[in-house]
Amino acid sequence: MAVGYRRERIDRGIKARCDDIFALSSYREVLYLVVPRVLPVLLLLVIPLVVGIYWAKVIVMACIIAILALSWDLMFAAGMISLGQALFFGIGAYIAGSLNHYLGLPPAFTIPIATIGGGILCTLLLSPVLRLRGIYFAMVTLALSLMFVRIIEATRILGGTEGMTALSPFPSLWVEVYLSLIVVLLCLFGFRRLINTDYGLVLRGIGENDRAVMSGGINIYWYKAQTLFIGSAVAAFAGAFTAHYQMVVGMAAFALDYSILPLAAVVVGGSGTFAGAALGALILVPLSEALRAFVGLRIVFYCLAMVIFIVALPEGIFHYLQRRYHQFERLVEVEVRK
Amino acid sequence: MKGDYFLKVDDLSKRFGGVIAVDKVSFDLQQGEFLGLIGPNGSGKTTLVNLITGFVKPDSGKVIYRGKDITGRMPYTIANLGIARTFQMVRPFYHMPAYKNLIIPLYSPRVKKLSGGKYGERDHVAIDLLEDVGFERDSFVPYKIAGSLPHGYLKRMELARCMALRPDLIILDELFSGMSMSEVASTMPIIEKLQEEGKTMVVIEHRLRELFRVANRVIVLNFGRKIADGTPAEVMNSEAVKKAYLGTEAE
DSSP states (O other): OEEEEEEEEEEOTTOSSOSSOOOOOSHHHHHHHHHHHHHHHHHHHHHHHHSOHHHHHHHHHHHHHHHHHHHHHHHHHTTOOOSOHHHHHHHHHHHHHHHHHHHOOOHHHHHHHHHHHHHHHHHHHHGGGTTOOHHHHHHHHHHHHHHHHHHHHHHOOTTTTTOBOOOOOOSOHHHHHHHHHHHHHHHHHHHHHHHTSHHHHHHHHHHHOHHHHHHTTOOHHHHHHHHHHHHHHHHHHHHHHHHHHHTOBOGGGGOTHHHHHHHHHHHHHOTTSSHHHHHHHHHHHHHHHHGGGGGGGHHHHHHHHHHHHHHHOTTOHHHHHHHHHHEEEEEEEEEEOO | OTTTOSEEEEEEEEEETTEEEEEEEEEEEOTTOEEEEEOSTTSSHHHHHHHHHTSSOOSEEEEEETTEEOTTOOHHHHHHTTEEEOOSSOOOOTTSBHHHHTHHHHTSHHHHHHHOOOHHHHHHHHHHHHHHTTOOTTSSGGGSBGGGSOHHHHHHHHHHHHHHTOOSEEEEESTTTTOOHHHHHHHHHHHHHHHHTTOEEEEEOSOHHHHHHHOSEEEEEETTEEEEEEOHHHHHHOHHHHHHHHOOOOO
16 A cells, blocks of 8 residues: 545635535625626726727727627527638627618617617527538538628628728727627626526536426427527627727628637637636637737747646636636545555 | 327328338327337337427328327427337436436426426435435435446336436337346336326337236337237247247248
């Protein structure tokens, strides 16, 4: 018998047994729960005020990707792997853009119409393929987003290759920054709340094992359609917002970036928690900006950073932080049999 | 004929490529009957269940439940009509606590209509149901993540999930496979109790001794065909059944 050491993980404080029932008995325990929720929110709201205009714009971009990542994560929770966030984004952008360009409606109307209308349109478009699972569903979403670009290019509708320009801008940068931040936070906390209700439980059940959910008497296609509506409406909002933010809608709204970047954000941040999706986007987008100093090698370093994140923390940054916050590790002596 | 039978399976067939999994099977079931469904491996028992519950669409034939044609309906539609099933391979939601696994059938339109219920109430109902299948209420077992539970518990959780639907017809697909003797012994009374409550049951089982104790009728399948139908004693004495299980003598 020899003596070895093993790392042991121990739950900290009140995070002892249940995931959703807390017995709060002291000021400290309240802080233990509230600080990790309130502190990031406060930081997010304060940072744009101190970093200057350039970085405030980077934050807006990060928020747009964060909204798409949140919408991806919600659909993923219900078992829909999407490679078509660009489809939702582009449809939202084009609805808002054309309403503004042709009818002259202000952003206060175009954005809500694009959000709801985009959600309905995308849900109708994809409802015939809700039966598909996994990679098959993903391929359809990808194909549709690529198809829309070519339709616009070939038929020259909605501005064709030039796009629609001179759209109404937002009143100021601060409106842009705080509107996008608030929507990220609303989606983040809203989705986290939703997924923990019985309704959300059904969605997670569909993601894990749809046949077992069907045998439980749940019409999974109806629930998937609802999730698709919420997910695509949120992504369409991001598109509509970006149209007015950039004051132009073009074929770039369907660019593959809007499908892949949210996916990368979720993988880096950690899926299934929404916080991971938002965190991933808020890390990756500013990182990409910070690497501009490398000019030609920027993408190389960006990809390297991504690989390092994924290899070192395959569970995702958020899962890692969460575990470190709720548990501590210590070495314990164990007997090793030879 | 309407209303005479509870479930009527009429000339049901299903072919997978070159294999005829279920070949013109017909039978009917009275309310309150306890039907055992047996047969060698690959004889089409699970496919028959999948055909009845809508997970597989039949090539021909009809399934009539309480006078209503349910052939080829969606599984959730059939479940909402009161036919609940377990899966031979357990299909729990591994990442959820055991009691949350039961929330999904409790959230179905059928149960909502029968008993209503809100967020918190459903949790209580779920834990009551788990207690019925032998999850100790005062232990932490019902709150444990399903993925961490032993196989025997998962099998009984399947049964509880089935009962959560408040079914009229319960179909158990090899519930006892992979259970220890003591687990079987503790699960039998639950099934007997369901039988006493007047539930109609169809049970696929390889443990014939346990099955024959409770079943009042047995159907034997071989190569997708029904080869015997009768009381356990009749079935055991049937020549066709002996051949199917023991094989014919070499020529």
